[in-house]
Structures are given as C-alpha cells and as structure tokens.
Amino acid sequence: MTLILKTENLNKVYRRGGLMGGKSISALNEVNITVESDKPVVIAVVGESGSGKTTLAKTLLRLETPTSGRAIVYDTTVAGPGATPSKRDFLGLVQPIFQNPFEAFSRYRPVDTYLHETARRVAGLDEAQADRAVEEALRNVGLNYDEIRGKYTGQFSGGELQRISVARALIPQPKLIIADEPVSMIDASRRMIIINLFKRLRDEAGRSFVYITHDLATAYYISDYVAVMNKGQVVEFGPARAVMSNPSHAYTKLLLDSIPTTKSRWRPRVSRAG
Numbered sequence: 001m002t003l004i005l006k007t008e009n010l011n012k013v014y015r016r017g018g019l020m021g022g023k024s025i026s027a028l029n030e031v032n033i034t035v036e037s038d039k040p041v042v043i044a045v046v047g048e049s050g051s052g053k054t055t056l057a058k059t060l061l062r063l064e065t066p067t068s069g070r071a072i073v074y075d076t077t078v079a080g081p082g083a084t085p086s087k088r089d090f091l092g093l094v095q096p097i098f099q100n101p102f103e104a105f106s107r108y109r110p111v112d113t114y115l116h117e118t119a120r121r122v123a124g125l126d127e128a129q130a131d132r133a134v135e136e137a138l139r140n141v142g143l144n145y146d147e148i149r150g151k152y153t154g155q156f157s158g159g160e161l162q163r164i165s166v167a168r169a170l171i172p173q174p175k176l177i178i179a180d181e182p183v184s185m186i187d188a189s190r191r192m193i194i195i196n197l198f199k200r201l202r203d204e205a206g207r208s209f210v211y212i213t214h215d216l217a218t219a220y221y222i223s224d225y226v227a228v229m230n231k232g233q234v235v236e237f238g239p240a241r242a243v244m245s246n247p248s249h250a251y252t253k254l255l256l257d258s259i260p261t262t263k264s265r266w267r268p269r270v271s272r273a274g
C-alpha cells in the first residue's frame, strides 16, 4: 500500500482586523485524512462555500503555511514540520489546476510557451526533450501541439484552456494533481470532458487527484474517496460510495439533500459507466 495523502491535525487560522478587536478564523480545524491505496485515486473534497476547501488545497500546494499539523503526499512531508522537498522537487510531485484557466496564463504570451517553460525549468528537460514532452502532454489531453503553437488565451474556449492547464500540470509527471473547482467556470456542456480526462489519467497514466468541488454529482462520478468539509472540519471521510449513498453525518445528509433535483435521498445523475 502507498500512502497517497495524509493530513495530521492540520490547522490554519487566519486573523482578521487588528490586535484589538481582531477576529480569528479557523479555516482548517484539526483536519485528519489518510488515503492509502495500491492504485492511484481521486479524492473529492466537497462542502459549502467557506468550509475550508481552498485553504486545504493551498496548504497542500504550499501556497499557505499551516498554523500547525502536517501534510504528507506519497510518503513525502510537503507541509508542516519536516517538510523537506525543494520547490522543484515539490512541483515534480504535486501540480495544481486552478478554477479559472484564463488566469493561469497571461493573455500577452502564447500558452505553449508556458508548457515549454515548465518542461525546461520544472522537469529539467533540454530543448528537444521539452518539445516532445509538451507534444505528449497535449496529446494526453486530446490536443494537437501544431494547433496550439503560438496561440494566445483569447483564441481558446475555457474548456480547451483548462485542458491545456491539465497538460501543463502533467509535464513534470506529478503523482498528485490538486484541482480546485476545475470545471466551475467551464461551459456546462464541456465539463464532462475534463472530468473524464481526470478519470482516464488516473486509470491510464497513474495520476492521483484531489478534486475540490461544489458539484456532488461529478464528485460521486469520479471519486474513490470523499471528504466532506464544514466550518474548517472534515465531518465525514471515506470511500465515495459509502459516504454518498449512506451518509452518517447530519451535515453530509443536509448537503446531499440540498441538491435541487433530489427529493429526500440523493441519487447520482451521472452513470458510472464509460
């Protein structure tokens, strides 16, 4: 079994306002998650707005420092005491995909130059190798390098640009990809292209994902594990089917019942086949 993700008593406290009359917000409150598996997995993190999902993503991505506690990814401590990898080693292990693909790239620079740069600087490849790595990564997301080369963000749809973001994330061959609301800004008709891409990359390319979302239907569709967050705490965690078909925590039931198309029990709207 491989330790894919573990958080140990992870806390993040934000302070707002001055010392006098300021307020503390516990964005992560003793978050404990352990995922061990022989196969790559998709771990969904669901919860309402403000529940701490993005703070968890940022902590795992080292964009925020935890107030206390640790995070381990594929046996490497990435946050908290004992976090050792250099920036480059870390980016070879964990890669991000953000919500808005238009913000991931400047509109004044061809997007393929970002992929090339990642191949050179993060993956440490030479020119020719980088070219091949970019081509392969784009092929992996169903795009052709020749059709991307020299083009700017404005020449792509949100869905295409998000696939290019995924391609960029694949170049250093990370073990874990952290995707924070990766489809919420994409046209509804195109969302499943990205979701199915994650599924295929898990099954065929051996990548694990932390998939942060409000969308319980897609979480159910692709996830192996689900963590339900509420007010900075993980209130329920376990195999996706068990958590979402038979929630044990009152908040999870409330969350599942709040889906507009359901009556009293949640039913997946998307088939697991295919």
Ligand SMILES: Nc1ncnc2c1ncn2[C@@H]1O[C@H](COP(=O)(O)OP(=O)(O)OP(=O)(O)O)[C@@H](O)[C@H]1O
Residues within 6 Å of the ligand: 014, 015, 016, 025, 026, 027, 047, 048, 049, 050, 051, 052, 053, 054, 055, 056
């Ligand atoms: N930089 C910050 N400074 C102060 N408070 C913050 C900061 N970032 C997040 N918070 C607070 O921490 C809590 C958790 O926020 P977070 O963005 O992690 O939630 P979320 O579940 O990702 O929400 P959403 O689904 O809306 O993105 C919220 O109360 C938020 O206001």
